[in-house]
Amino acid sequence: MKRDTRTREKFKKKAYWNRFMTHVTKTLENSTIAGIPQIVSANNSFRKLIRAAVFFSCLFGFCYQFWTFMELYWAYPIVLDVQVKSPSVITIPSFTICDHNGYTLKSYCSVAKHECVPVKNETEFCIMKRRYCHRRKLPEGFRIPENESRLIYETMNEREMDEIPYIPQDYNIKMCEMLTAGDTLPASCRKARRAPYTKGDIEIRTNCLMFNSIWKLPDAEVDKIPSTAVINLLLLTNKTDYFPFIDDQFIAMYIDFHSPTALANPFLNGFVMYPGMRYKYYIKETELALKGGNLTQYFFAFKVVISELKLACRKELSQQPHFS
Numbered sequence: 001m002k003r004d005t006r007t008r009e010k011f012k013k014k015a016y017w018n019r020f021m022t023h024v025t026k027t028l029e030n031s032t033i034a035g036i037p038q039i040v041s042a043n044n045s046f047r048k049l050i051r052a053a054v055f056f057s058c059l060f061g062f063c064y065q066f067w068t069f070m071e072l073y074w075a076y077p078i079v080l081d082v083q084v085k086s087p088s089v090i091t092i093p094s095f096t097i098c099d100h101n102g103y104t105l106k107s108y109c110s111v112a113k114h115e116c117v118p119v120k121n122e123t124e125f126c127i128m129k130r131r132y133c134h135r136r137k138l139p140e141g142f143r144i145p146e147n148e149s150r151l152i153y154e155t156m157n158e159r160e161m162d163e164i165p166y167i168p169q170d171y172n173i174k175m176c177e178m179l180t181a182g183d184t185l186p187a188s189c190r191k192a193r194r195a196p197y198t199k200g201d202i203e204i205r206t207n208c209l210m211f212n213s214i215w216k217l218p219d220a221e222v223d224k225i226p227s228t229a230v231i232n233l234l235l236l237t238n239k240t241d242y243f244p245f246i247d248d249q250f251i252a253m254y255i256d257f258h259s260p261t262a263l264a265n266p267f268l269n270g271f272v273m274y275p276g277m278r279y280k281y282y283i284k285e286t287e288l289a290l291k292g293g294n295l296t297q298y299f300f301a302f303k304v305v306i307s308e309l310k311l312a313c314r315k316e317l318s319q320q321p322h323f324s
Helices: 003-031 036-038 044-076 105-110 122-128 149-156 296-321
Strands: 089-091 094-099 117-118 143-145 172-178 206-210 224-226 230-235 253-257 271-273
Touching: 105 143, 143 149
Parallel strands: none
Antiparallel strands: 089 224, 094 206, 094 253, 117 143, 172 230, 253 271
């Protein structure tokens, strides 16, 4: 009985595989359009020609695609050397903070040559500009520029830093401290430096401060901090000290993180921080393996070119006629 049972099971398996192979063969025969057997078994020459054309077209397409892939495979390296590191010490990040309040309303109206007048219709003004009013009342002695066009002209044409009233760091930056892991006490940030004129989103004088920047300091060295360090910033935006023509959407602080040796424009590539909000930024440092070079030679060559240009300018000026 056991032997008969085994024989029947073997027969069933063999019959199953025979039926399966027959089914696969018929499926392939019916699905093949332009195989070699189909070309040979075609009834007339026209069908043979069509099937042969389809077959060789497919073969040519396959060879072309295969060759294109192999060219790409041989031209570019397949193995990419990427190293992800988590160092314990990193370069201290430099960041620039800006706003559209480089010439404050109070500072502008304190200058005698600037014409500032009291608000004529206090109720209407408070409806349009709520940020200046408390219970629909303006502060005592509040004044605004009389001519907006003249205001823009005066603030944008005073390009020299000495002509703009100095805004101290603590006017906007109320706190800047660095926290490290462990029992180490918080350390205050270094004093910020005033950044060069930076164009903002609107036509008005901007105010920018650079932190941890060594721009224009050739002898300075970049500091290192633990990778787990946290920098806390407390920023103050005085809404009532912006000019009235500045919309509420531009009453904000802008921040951009960059290399300590470079300048940045937070209005163009930075992040917007609105009053009353809390923001967290996670900074990633990317190191590029640059090719070595002797920068001293380039600097010397640059100085030589500058000297030659100066001599050429003097020679050109000496040859021009002078009229008294």
